[in-house]
Amino acid sequence: MAVRAAKELRDGDVVFVGIGLPNLACNLARATHAPNLVLIYESGAVGAVPDRLPVSIGDPALVTGSLSVASMADIFMLYLQGGRIQVGFLGGAQVDRYGNINSTVIGKYDAPKVRLPGSGGACEIAVHAERVIVAAALSARSFPAEVDFITSPGHAGKHGTRKELHQPGGGPMRIVTDVGILAPSPQDGELELVGIYPKVEVEDVKAKVGWPLRVRATLEQIPPPTDDELHLLRDVLDPDKLYL
Amino acid sequence: MTAAGIGSGGPAGARAPVSSAKLMSMSDAVSRYVHDGDVVVIEGFTHLICFAAAHEIIRQRRRDLTLCRLTPDLIYDQMIAAGCAKKLIFSWAGNPGVGSLFALRRAVEKGIPHKLEIEEYSHYGLMARFAAGAAKLPFWPLRNYRGSDLPDVNRQIRTVICPYTGEELATVPAINPDVAIIHAQRADAGGDAQIWGLYGVQKEAAFAAKRVILVVEEIVSEAIIRADPNRTLIPGIIVDAVVHEPWGAHPSYAQGYYDRDNDFYVAWENISKEEAGLQAWLDEFVFGVADRNEYLLKLGPAVRERLNAEDQVCEGVNYGF
Numbered sequence: 001m002a003v004r005a006a007k008e009l010r011d012g013d014v015v016f017v018g019i020g021l022p023n024l025a026c027n028l029a030r031a032t033h034a035p036n037l038v039l040i041y042e043s044g045a046v047g048a049v050p051d052r053l054p055v056s057i058g059d060p061a062l063v064t065g066s067l068s069v070a071s072m073a074d075i076f077m078l079y080l081q082g083g084r085i086q087v088g089f090l091g092g093a094q095v096d097r098y099g100n101i102n103s104t105v106i107g108k109y110d111a112p113k114v115r116l117p118g119s120g121g122a123c124e125i126a127v128h129a130e131r132v133i134v135a136a137a138l139s140a141r142s143f144p145a146e147v148d149f150i151t152s153p154g155h156a157g158k159h160g161t162r163k164e165l166h167q168p169g170g171g172p173m174r175i176v177t178d179v180g181i182l183a184p185s186p187q188d189g190e191l192e193l194v195g196i197y198p199k200v201e202v203e204d205v206k207a208k209v210g211w212p213l214r215v216r217a218t219l220e221q222i223p224p225p226t227d228d229e230l231h232l233l234r235d236v237l238d239p240d241k242l243y244l
Numbered sequence: 245m246t247a248a249g250i251g252s253g254g255p256a257g258a259r260a261p262v263s264s265a266k267l268m269s270m271s272d273a274v275s276r277y278v279h280d281g282d283v284v285v286i287e288g289f290t291h292l293i294c295f296a297a298a299h300e301i302i303r304q305r306r307r308d309l310t311l312c313r314l315t316p317d318l319i320y321d322q323m324i325a326a327g328c329a330k331k332l333i334f335s336w337a338g339n340p341g342v343g344s345l346f347a348l349r350r351a352v353e354k355g356i357p358h359k360l361e362i363e364e365y366s367h368y369g370l371m372a373r374f375a376a377g378a379a380k381l382p383f384w385p386l387r388n389y390r391g392s393d394l395p396d397v398n399r400q401i402r403t404v405i406c407p408y409t410g411e412e413l414a415t416v417p418a419i420n421p422d423v424a425i426i427h428a429q430r431a432d433a434g435g436d437a438q439i440w441g442l443y444g445v446q447k448e449a450a451f452a453a454k455r456v457i458l459v460v461e462e463i464v465s466e467a468i469i470r471a472d473p474n475r476t477l478i479p480g481i482i483v484d485a486v487v488h489e490p491w492g493a494h495p496s497y498a499q500g501y502y503d504r505d506n507d508f509y510v511a512w513e514n515i516s517k518e519e520a521g522l523q524a525w526l527d528e529f530v531f532g533v534a535d536r537n538e539y540l541l542k543l544g545p546a547v548r549e550r551l552n553a554e555d556q557v558c559e560g561v562n563y564g565f
Contacts, residue, residue, distance in 0.1 A: 019340075019341055020341075042367060043289050043290060043291075043442045043444065044289070044442045044443065044444065045442065054341075055341045055504075055506050056290050056340040056341040056504065056506075056509075057290060057340060057341075058289050058290020058291050058340070058442050058444075059290070059504070060291070060441060060442075060497055060499050060503060060504065060553075062442075063441045063442060063499060064556055069440075069441065069442060069443070071443055071444070071445070071447065071448075072289060072314075072367065072371050072444050072445050073371055073375055073445065073447075073448060076367065076368040076371060076372075077368075077386075080368070081368075081386065081387055081388075100391075104364075104393075104394075109393075109397045112352065112353060115337075115348075115349050115352050115353055116338075117336050117337050117338030117344075118334070118335060118336050118337055118364055118366075119335060119336065119364075119365070119366035119367070119392075119394065120314075120315075120335060120336030120366065120367050121336075121366060121367040121368065122366070123366040123368075123388065123389065123392050123394060124366055124367070124368040124388050126391075126392075127387070127388055127389075127390060127391070127392075128387075149393050150391065150392050150393040151392060151393070151394070152392065153390065153391025153392050154391075157391060159390070159391045159392075160391065162391070165390040165391050166390070166411075167390060167391065168387065
């Protein structure tokens with residue numbers, strides 16, 4: 001997942017990074033095909049070059065050697081709302097058929113089954129980033145037809161489509177999962193299967209989402225990670241196995 | 245610079261030296277400036293979170309507080325478990341890099357120790373509330389929340405039509421907390437505080453508040469502050485109390501002083517998972533010590549040895565003209 005997510009990043013992209021898999025994917029991309037990736041963390045570090053794996057979004061290693069440290073007011077107003085962010089990385093407990101993401105609550109808001117952390121910067125990232133990449137393991141529980149709560153808006157939902165809402169950003173363009181890749185259909189924004197990992201059957205993927213999953217005519221066959229990529233991830237970027 | 249120059253803040257010596265009247269103990273600062281029922285903000289985004297102040301508020305058994313912070317973090321989990329909070333205003337409530345905040349979840353899901361009212365934003369939204377409060381504006385406009393359910397569950401998130409373009413923008417109301425508690429690396433005795441590394445929303449939170457308690461790793465001379473004024477984030481004119489409390493941000497960190505105690509953040513998962521375990525921890529590490537100094541002794545030298553920051557000193561700049 002980290003390897004495939006890294007490939008979504010283009011050299012020179014300005015990326016709003018989260019902790020965990022997104023951070024790994026960004027640092028892998030920086031070490032391979034995208035040396036000029038600019039990593040921005042919502043905590044304020046701009047152009048971060050962490051020389052240890054950050055264990056939190058505000059790790060001191062993000063500051064040391066960075067290009068700039070901004071206030072969070074600047075991060076959200078000037079960098080994000082100001083349209084300077086090409087890629088936003090998001091995760092979430094639930095992702096639905098239109099790419100709406102829930103990181104707030106499972107069950108009813110006033111009587112939650114599980115109370116999740118909430119938006120953090122996710123809502124504004126989903127609104128503003130040119131393109132959003134979501135990384136999450138696929139399962140029917142995590143990919144229902146409709147999320148219990150829309151924390152971060154996708155392509156359509158009960159409040160309207162991105163076009164109707166005049167969203168400045170592009171929304172979730174790639175959902176990188178452990179079995180395949182979903183992307184919004186150009187027609188209606190519904191997520192469909194566009195890529196698949198080796199030895200995975202399309203029917204198995206379909207069983208892991210809560211709506212009748214459409215499959216794109218030409219399916220990307222995702223190559224397995226190379227030895228180099230595995231070495232970078234396991235021995236250099238996450239030697240203590242914090243996330244792998 | 246001569247000794248007289250340092251004390252008077254400049255070669256001309258025209259300015260009265262910074263008074264030390266604001267210097268006080270944490271116990272005095274909390275009893276004087278934090279009251280039952282207050283809206284309290286203890287800011288610091290992962291960095292410089294003043295646990296020392298929170299522990300003193302718990303020891304002094306403040307009640308019915310409205311706690312406000314972007315990330316409640318372990319600090320508010322502890323205050324909620326101790327029964328200090330009536331309401332929580334926040335934007336991301338997890339144990340950063342680890343998982344859940346169990347005391348907060350027990351309060352929200354089961355009403356333990358009592359029901360906790362919550363008011364929830366995104367980071368941008370809550371940051372904007374501080375910005376409006378600091379600028380003494382009634383609200384702050386932002387392009388956000390379109391397509392999200394957040395405005396449905398928080399009626400404080402509203403909209404306004406831009407009088408110039410006709411665009412509908414989201415708004416959040418100003419917040420002016422009764423007291424802000426800000427931890428900084430260093431300040432002079434008057435509370436002119438310098439912060440480097442991540443500085444989150446501290447400036448906006450401090451300017452929005454009616455009273456400011458400043459807590460620092462080091463008290464330095466006014467001359468040191470004046471030698472590098474670009475680094476001063478919080479000016480003494482908005483500060484009411486200055487508390488010297490080294491290691492006051494542990495288990496969070498102070499860039500250049502000590503690292504984040506990630507082991508403790510991970511350990512909190514097990515300490516806090518059950519109500520009894522958390523109360524036992526509070527009994528030992530908060531109620532069981534008189535002040536921060538005793539907490540540090542209890543923590544032991546090995547923890548501090550492990551977390552001490554390595555030096556990475558930057559080159560200064562030329563402020564001459």
